[in-house]
Amino acid sequence: MVDPNSVNPVFESPITSTNSGSAGTSIGTSADQAALTLADESSLTKTLIRAEPRTKAERQLDVVFGASRLVDGVVISGQRPSEWLVIGEANDVSTFVDRIDREGHVSLVDHTHSRAMMRLTGLDASRVLEKVCSLDWSSEMTPNGAVVSASVAKVGCDIVRNDTFRHGSALASSAPTEVIPPSYWIACDRSFAQYLFDAILDAGQEFGLLPA
C-alpha cells in the first residue's frame, strides 16, 4: 500500500457543482426544504475489497451484503456478495486496509479516482431518489446503514444510506429530539459523475435541492 503521506495529495473531482441544475423555475422552498443538499464527496478514499467466503479477510470485514458499519473512522459497506467498499479519509482507510489479512483469494483495489461519490442529504432525500431509482427508499426497506446497488437515472450506482457519518466522526447525539435527516452516498463511475450530479439536482428541484 502506498503511503498516502508520500504522494502529492491532489485530487481532481469529475464534478463541477457551480453550474447547478437548479436554474429554472424554483417551486416554493421553505427553510426545511432548503436543507436538502447534494455534496460532491468524490475525494473520499474508496477501496474495494473482494474476499472469498471463509477467508480471514471476510471475518475481519464482518459485514453482510446489503449492510454497513462504521469502524475506526471508516465505513465498511457490503456492496455485493463477497465484495466490500471501504470509505473514509485516506489515512483512516490506509490504516484499516493494511490490517486486512491477504491469505486466500483476497484482492484490494483503490477506486478513489475511478469512482465519483456524492452525498444526498435532507428530509426529502428519499423522495428525490424515488424519482430516479426504482427501489423502495422507505426507512423500513432501506434503514440507516443499508447498502444497495441500483440504476439511478440510468447509471449503475452503489448507494450507502449513512445518516450519521460525517467525514470520520459520528454526529453528536446530544440532541435526541432532533430529527437526523436521511443521507445517502451515491457512487458511480467517474465518467458519469457530472451527468448524474446534474440529473439528481434536476430531480430534486421541486424539493429545493441545492448543491452543497
Place this chain on the structure above:
Amino acid sequence: MLLVPCPHCGPRNASDLSYKGESHARPDPNSATAEEWRSYLYMEDNPAGWLRETWYCRSGCRRFFVLERDTATNEFRNPPVPGAKLGGKA
C-alpha cells in the same frame, strides 16, 4: 413492470437485470456431436408455460442465477438458489 426475484437483492425491476435466455445443460465438449452442439447453441424450446432461464443482476449484485418463469403469466416459482447450476428445461 416485471419484478424478478433475485436471490441476493430480493424483488427487482426487470430493467435492472439482463435476461440471458433459456438454461440448458451444456453437453460434454469431448463427446458431443455437431448436432448436439448446434442444438445447445441455437435451438430454443420457447414454451408457453414453465421455463428454466438465466438472469444476470446487472444493476444489483452482479450475479448470474437461474429461476423458473411461466412465460404465459410471468409468474416465478421455486425461489432460486444462489450459485445453482444450469439444468435444462423446467
